Amino acid sequence: MNQSAQPIILARDLGIDIDGRPVLWNIDLSVQPGSFVGIIGPNGAGKTTLLRVLLGLIPVTHGTVSVFGRPPSDLGGRAREIGYVPQRPNFDPRFPVSVRDVVMMGCSASLGLLRSPRRADWEHVDTLIERVGLAGKHASRIGELSGGEQQRAFLARALCGRTRLLLLDEATTGLDLPAQHELYALLHRLRHEMNLTVLAVSHDLLELSGHADELACINGTTHIHGKPHTVLHSHELREAYRCEFDFLSKEATAEGTRR
Template identity: 45%
Template sequence: MSPNAVLRFEGAAFTYPGGDGVSELDFAIAPGEAVAVIGPNGAGKSTLLRGVLGLVPLTRGRMTLGDGGAEASHADRGMVGFLPQTIEFDVDFPISLEQVVMQGRYRRLGLLRWPGRADREAVRHALETVGLSAFAGKRFGSLSGGQRQRGLLARALAADPRLLLLDEPFNGLDQPNRDALVATLRRLKADGVAVLVSTHDLELAREVCDLVLLVNRRQTAFGPVSDALNLANVQRCFEGVEVEIDEHTLVVPGHEGH
């Protein structure tokens, strides 16, 4: 594992009170690396991301954030940006894209300070990074679905994260917005941001990510895309599930006796 990891798991498990979760996590992400988290629906991909955010309890093993190697704390999570799977805004609410992105600075601002020059510059840079500078003053709800998705990514980037979590960010995007998001992720990697992205898009994993994490309630494989994303690992992870791989849709057979 990388000695300068931004995020590291050692035998870790995240478990909801009802017992569902994801376990046997042993991997690390270094600055500038992107990891695709791949698995069937209900496999624990979102649970993993929510665990990193502190929203699902760590019930076994260790998770560390940052360079110190200490257990992750609430303060450490200030280095983490998050793009959720669903857009939580009322599209009729009169708020501009720029105002939405400024929300990413609130953790730094606190309750009693107005945004200053550094905050406005961070918002400007985030909008530029996702290619939406020209839409800063537009009402957020008037943007297309893909533009709103990129706007929420800009909100996450405004906090200047070292680790970016994305939960199915390509769902429902048309090709231009998909291409724009891919280009953004490549720029972020080049700037040293570590990326952990949950996705069903195996082609995306090959196109953008350096590493693949296969999960189905537990870690089933982890490694470079060319090594980890092979038929044997996919069969083990997607047993009994329909999956598209190399432009072919197949149903992965279950093991005999299961």
């Protein structure tokens, strides 16, 4: 992680109102190139809203935010450098697309309008499918994969363009523990291999704290942003969740912070 480089994401005093109601306020966030930052917070804290702001899907009401040095709504071609893995999408399991087709969708924007995929594009897709551990599943219908395999396919889709920044929204929700571990391990490997910056939103702070370089805890506003160990033991975390974490035993913390 290069601390002196210009941040990939920079938010200063960011505020978002939706239908006249403040959802986020005084958000400060800085994400350095190559880092893995976890966004944690209770339900309704505005974590997904923050991701949607970074994707340019929600306009900024107050303050400033930049991604790759530009406002998210004005990223132009740089939008293709952002990969997005949403919460497990509620798609029709009989939707007639294969894993290859789904991953190729991620290349749509970088291919450009009116251009059909060529042999090299399909080869790139096949390589990505193998990199996320889905070799042999290229032709499987997406709805026939397990939840963990589907998330791998969606991860490959998010990497299909010229991705440098990966945004994940509760990507492990609904997965069993081994599948969660496998997805995070895969994320770690890809992050180093592909020189990615990762911003992951999760309500599972123990799981995320075991994998992220930094955690930012928000509940409407930024309560604390720092190293996982510091955040987990902070007064601000308890304030954000409005409860005491008695379940955070030394063992759990040690497990959570293990790399």
